[in-house]
Amino acid sequence: MNVELKVTPDKYLPHRYAGASGDFNPIHIDPEFAKQVGLPGNILHGLYTMAQVARASVNAAGGDPRALKRLSVQFRGMGFPEQEITVTGSVKEERDGRVVIETEAEQGGKRIIRNAEAELSLDRR
């Protein structure tokens, strides 16, 4: 089972995600505000990055979203727009049509999500 997804969120992605999710925290959409509070620039929503881990997990299971039964992640470090995110993972255990994969999301050499674990059901088609 191959877990790999690469995505580069564009400059305005945090604005679209803010609208879609309802999270308009200015650290995500206002570079000047973000700098005032000590960040290098506006940062990605952690739950956006988690959604990329979810997509990578569903893709690994064949693309049916019903296959994803559980996903847990730890947010570590900040993600930024206009830099490529890579989600990778490997199978941790497999039995009775259930597969547990361990994944992480990396950007610019830093792990921004680590110790992610997804449980997939391969029975349902």
Added chain:
Amino acid sequence: MKTDAKGKTYPPFEYEVGKEKIREYAYAVGEDNPVYFERAKAKEAGFRDIPAPPMFAVVYSAGSVGPAVLDPEVGINFAMMVHGSQEFVWDEPVCAGDTITTETSVKDISERGGMGFYVFESVSRNQDGREVVRGTWTNIVRGVS
């Protein structure tokens, strides 16, 4: 640090899932599976209607989890808060037309090494009473004592 809000529950929050909101969310997170965009494709794949991507859980849960996180009785210092970890456990798929009711509780408040761990649990059910997702939201606050 204050821990007396542990166990506190909040009133249920109702969210009606719309096809166009799913489209907006799916587009924002980069989904390209046609089941999220075309009703015919969704039905062909065995869904009742356009399904929501799994992580759409954040959209219908937010109205329930938000007030719990912001509750002054919980007393989070937001300037020092980060979203530390997140878990979702999915059951029945959510589709356009569903009404999802979410209830949130304060599952735990604890301190380890000067960091406060605020753990919230949300349980979301559809109009038939079927559980659709259970979320565990952990916020970490630095510099508590």
